[in-house]
Amino acid sequence: MSEETIVDEAPSAYPTPDVKPDRTGARAGTTSWLRRARARGVPAQLLQPSLVLAVLVLVVVVLWALFPGTFAPHDPYARELTDKLAAPSPDHPFGTDNLGRDYLSRFIYGSRTTLVAALLALAIGFTVSVLIGLPAGYLGGVIDEIVGRLIDIFLAVPGLLISLMLVTSIGFGTVNIAVAVGAGSIATFTRVLRAEVLRVRRSDFVTSAVHCGVRWPTVLRRHILPHAIGPMIALAALEFGTALLSISALSFLGFGAPPPTPEWGSLVSDGRAYLAYAWWLTTLPGLAIVLVVVSANRVGTFVERIR
Amino acid sequence: MVAESSAGLVLDVEDLGVCYLRARERIEAVRGVSFQVRRGERLAVIGESGAGKSTIANALLGLLPGNAVIDSGVARFGDRDLLAIRSEREWNRIRGGAIAFIPQDPNIALDPVKRVGQQxxxxxxLHRRLRDRRELRRRSVELLGQAGLPEAERVYDAFPHQLSGGQRQRVLIAIALGGEPELIIADEPTSGLDVTVQKLVLDALDDLVRSRGLSVLLITHDLAVAAQRTDSVVVLRDGRVVDRGDTVEVVASPRHSYTRRLFEAAPSRSARRLTATPRPAAGHAERDRPQRPDAAHLVTVTGLHKSYVTRGMRSGKTVKRAVREVSFAITEGTTYGLVGESGSGKSTVARIVAGIDRPDCGTIAYRGRDVAHAGRAERRRLHRAVQYVFQNPYSSLDPRLDVAEIVAEPLHGFKIGARGERLDRAAEALVAVGLDTSFLRRKPVELSGGQRQRVAIARAIALRPELIVLDEPTSALDVSVQAQVLRLLVDLQHEFGLTYLFISHDLGVIRLVSDRVGVLHNGALVEEAPVEQIFTGPRQDYTRRLIDAIPAAPRTESSEPSAR
Structure with missing residues (x-):
């Protein structure tokens, strides 16, 4: 009896008339959960397997950063000297280091510092470029000339090099590398924003607002920023991966937090000394970083495309 | 027109139905459309935007976008059904060959990096299998000549950017002729051109129809073109045929009420100045409309000059003199119509009078005070009294704001009233332009073109200005909507005692609303007179040409009853 009711209700659970059973059946290659999601009306462009995978990776990493204690199998600082430089095993998926610390736990705890630093870097790049690019693009004239040439100069030098120069002068530490990486991305953000502002500035509705007596700071906030911000957000999504990579690189070079605090870059760096007989200490965190950066880029390109 | 037996059928479309799939919706674009084109016949498919005109053209050319589905219909062309063709290869043999296409915008239809001749x-x-270079050149130059281009040799060697819009459109006609077509499908072939150029292009097309016995399927929203240049007409509305028949008959006595409204809405040469709709409850003082001789000049423009400097990579500094020595005066409470073709400098004048741009030299006296060289505070005061309505209501309203915010923007900008008061005044302005207050919370995307332009007008009157500069306020609108907006403008003028500077390329529209008219040509004011004098006794050749370009009321045209 109850079985029958379930069968009866099944079609109404997927209330999409135009997805006919025979058409869904034709997509034989897709897994069943994808098919179910499609039937529930989730837009097809959200359901590309690579995108779903990328989002999954990022969600896991963000959860690690938020609740490292819940996910880490061991204490990241606990030394187990009897078990040092152990190869990957079910108990220690990333193996252990020369002090017998569980490397996966250290990686999970390291995701917090690294992600926070990347977000901070993005926030700095984004905010500063809005403060510079918006008035420069709108007001034009000498200010715009100066900003434009400065962008050209900064873009001529690799961002990482700028960050490196900055971090050596302002000192070491996680916040400092975040500031340095953020500063290195200002030029990229400003260039995009300025171009957008130049485009929106010519719109009739902006001319109209000016003619209606609206003062320029209000015009910027009300009419120009909302229309110019779209490409910036797409760029921020793409830049997130780059920022992660730059921060890991600076931390690898030893500019990050002092030991024993785990950071992704320093974890790779720490394992370098044992590369000959403990390959996992560099390779596994390295691959994990690559996976996260690629996932961030995948999501970034998606954001850029749907904008 | 020579009478033809039914055997001379070139194209026979029966029960054409096309729909577009968007998201999960089926949008019906064309439904049950049938028509025939005979040899040597020019058939117009007319209708307002969204009526399905271009869908029909694209269906007949195999150019429908990927999300379009042909639901029904047969299109017999010779011995084949066009709608049944599936292979692109087969289409390539027909398109540009037996069926030629003249696209709408000549500015993007030619490859900018290839010389015209090569194209x-x-x-x-492709279609005539000619290989010999000298022979190709000879034939191409011949085609250019047939398309009505003088100096065909020079045009052959020119790049598209070296030609004017009208010349480019005739190049496209020459390309169409290259495949020796039996049928030419022209989608709005002249809508981007000035009226005088439009005449040249259409004359060229007409000559070809006569000399070669071509058939033309002319897609147009321009009723004047349809009335004067075609033999029969199909009127579309919302994808269905509402009226059809011999052009002369349809124009003279339209059977369907929609067709009648459409033709009545189009300004013609015999139209008169609109007067305000009498309103019994109007508590405003009656104003005698034709200028009172004692009325003061609100704005006096004297010796206006404006040049634009462009710096090119190769050409160096070029100075374009947009406006030269323009002087005129606008009497308070009247409409000054400024007419000219594209590039004549009329928008430049409009922007200078509105205070958006500054002139190089010359004065603009507003109530006797020069504002062209005034300081910031003075200009701000001017902006309060002078409002501007843009040509394109799709770009002049910020899509992110709602109507209430848009209409209240000038009040906000000039810090007039408290928040609640501004909303009240916005609502008031909205009602004045014929929209109810339910529009206040809508966004521009939810509005039609006519409603958007009404919102723009509401924004302009919210400040209670004295002068409104209207820069082609109806040229982006369909004719029936244009008629409504023009009537609204005249009513508002009466109600609020407004003064207008009305810019247009269409002398027919100018005549409906203006008291005095200035004709701009190449940046100079060539003629200036009261509106009736311009029409009854134009002194300049150029003015006469503009008047000739307005469609005459079709029934006054000498036309024998059709042979059919």
Whole structure:
């Protein structure tokens, strides 16, 4: 009896008339959960397997950063000297280091510092470029000339090099590398924003607002920023991966937090000394970083495309 | 027109139905459309935007976008059904060959990096299998001549950017002729051109129809073109045929009420100045409309000059003199119509009078005070009294704001009233332009073109200005909507005692609303007179040409009853 009711209700659970059973059946290659999601009306462009995978990776990493204690199998600082430089095993998926610390736990705890630093870097790049690019693009004239040439100069030098120069002068530490990486991305953000502002500035509705007596700071906030911000957000999504990579690189070079605090870059760096007989200490965190950066880029390109 | 037996049928479309799939919706674009084109016949498919005109053209050319589905219909062309063709290869043999296409915008339809001649040669090579270079050149130049281009040799060697819009459109006609077509499908072939150029292009097309016995399927929203240049007409509305028949008959006595409204809405040469709709409850003082001789000049423009400097990579500094020595005066409470073709400098004048741009030299006296060289505070005061309505209501309203915010923007900008008061005044302005207050919370995307332009007008009157500069306020609108907006403008003028500077390329529209008219040509004011004098006794050749370009009321045209 109850079985029958379930069968009866099944079609109404997927209330999409135009997805006919025979058409869904034709997509034989897709897994069943994808098919179910499609039937529930989730837009097809959200359901590309690579995108779903990328989002999954990022969600896991963000959860690690938020609740490292819940996910880490061991204490990241606990030394187990009897078990040092152990190869990957079910108990220690990333193996252990020369002090017998569980490397996966250290990686999970390291995701917090690294992600926070990347977000901070993005926030700095984004905010500063809005403060510079918006008035420069709108007001034009000498200010715009100066900003434009400065962008050209900064873009001529690799961002990482700028960050490196900055971090050596302002000192070491996680916040400092975040500031340095953020500063290195200002030029990229400003260039995009300025171009957008130049485009929106010519719109009739902006001319109209000016003619209606609206003062320029209000015009910027009300009419120009909302229309110019779209490409910036797409760029921020793409830049997130780059920022992660730059921060890991600076931390690898030893500019990050002092030991024993785990950071992704320093974890790779720490394992370098044992590369000959403990390959996992560099390779596994390295691959994990690559996976996260690629996932961030995948999501970034998606954001850029749907904008 | 020579009478033809039914055997001379070139194209026979029966029960055409096309719909577009968007998201999960089926949008019906064309439904049950049937028509025939005979040899030597010019058939117009007319209708307002969204009526399905271009869908029909694209269906007949195999150019429908990927999300379009042909639901029904047969299109017999010779011995084949066009709608049944599936292979692109087969289409390539027909398109540009037996069926030629003249696209809408000549500015983007030609390849900018190839010389014009090469682009005509291409057609001859593909469809006529010509190979010899000298022969190709000879034939191409011949085609250019047939398309009505003088100096065909020079045009052959020119790049598209060296030609004017009208010349480019005739190049496209030459390309169309290259495949020796039986049928030419022209989608709005002249809508981007000035009226005087439009005449040249259409004359060229007419000559070809006569000399070669071509058939033309003319897609147009321009009723004047349809009335004067075609033999029969199909009127579309929302994808269905509402009226059809011999052009002369349809125009003279339209059977369907929609057709009648459409033709009544189009300004013609015999139209008169609109007067305000009498309103019994109007508590405003009656104003005698034709200028009172004692009325003061609100704005006096004297010796206006404006040049634009462009710095090119190769050409160096070029100075374009947009406006030269323009002087005129606008009497308070009247409409001054400024007419000219594209590039004549009329928008430049409009922007200077509105205070958006500054002139190089010359004065603009507003109530006797020069504002062209005034300081910031003075200009701000001017902006309060002078409002501006843009040509394109799709770009002049910020899509992110709602109507209430848009209409209240000038009040906000000039810090007039408290928040609640501004909303009240916005609502008031909205009601004045014929929209109810339910529109206040809508966004521009939810509005039609006519409603958007009403919102723009509401924004302009919210400040209670004295002068409104209207820069082609109806040229982006369909004729029936245009008629409504023009009537609204005249009513508002009466109600609020407004003064208008009305810019248009269409002398027919100018006549409906203006008291005095200035004719701009190449940046100079060539003629200036009261509106009736311009029409009854134009002194300049150029003015006469503009008047000739307005469609005459079709029934006054000498036309024998059709042979059919």
């Amino acid at each position: 005509i040669d291409e057609t001859l090579r």
